[in-house]
Amino acid sequence: MDPDTMRGDGGDIYWRRRMSVLVAVLVVVAVVAWACSSGGSGPERASSAQSSPSVTPSADPLLAGLRTLAMGTASPSPSPTPSATPKATPSPRPKRPGEPCEEKDLVLSLQSGKEPVYAGDSRPSFIVTLVNTGSVMCTADVGPRAMEVRITSGSDRIWSTADCVSGPGSEVRKLERGVPYVRSLEWDRRRSSDDCRATPPTALPGTYVATVRMGELRGGKGVFHLR
Template structure:
């Protein structure tokens, strides 16, 4: 009786390698799925407040606000500003209107601050001038023989005034302090006072 041939069921090396490769791929897929699942779970467990909290870019409500400017900022000053020409007025008067033969006229210059602010003005002799006229004839001026002129700055309040006096000895003068022998005659004369570029109106007085 012939022997029955039994076929071997052991897989071939080629099939064995395929099965190992398939098992390795399946294992890698399982690992990837586990990692993805872990990330998803961690994201779902993260506190909602931390994820949604915006970055703070505005200043706190109790922070001091910057001051608002309503106009030009005043610069520090070392003293009152100089008076403007339109703020200062000058007037000319005499102590009396009529003078006897032995009386010398006292000429008065009054300086007034007509402006709205306190200011400083130079009232020194370098700025003062007392002038006496007879019609168009220039009889006398303190600027003709002025010696050692001085500068004196004073502060004047709004509405404030200052006065300077000069006694005219009834003599004539000429520019450069030239000697004039003629004497003023009795009659009416006009006196004007000047401070810097500001000139008063003429004030009349009489010599007997």
């Protein structure tokens, strides 16, 4: 055979063998790289697949609805306390004419006589007035027990219209609005008591105070002297 031809064929075989070895090395490197990349990504994918439901639990509307229902059953939110509605104050019933007078509508007063000093046998006199300031006519008991005139000297109770009253002792009168009821009385200068003595003693000379009262009403006082 031609030596040149053999030389050329031998050179081709040589380069072909070199190329085969290089390709084999590249294939091995590619296979190793693929194995590493697939082995590392596998667990990561599994991990991400396992953890994804806990990261985004609201993606499933059914689970979200069940979770909301369970939370509402476990701790129900307190219902708001209704605000107290103020009760309407009923308007007072209008008074009818002839009903008993209320004390707040009455004005009671007493005036003593013109003489502050009574000598000898002169008797002290007083004028008592009662006025209805209400809106309509009303009635009031102005008898000697209900509307009492009392005379005192210091702490000593000397005389009272409520002592030794004969009869029922009550006297109901109609009081028109603004029209005063007037009663005048005279004291005989004798003491009185609730035991109604036959001959009460005469009051001694001194300073005396006359007052009038009617329930809780008070009508001032009058000061005078006996000589």
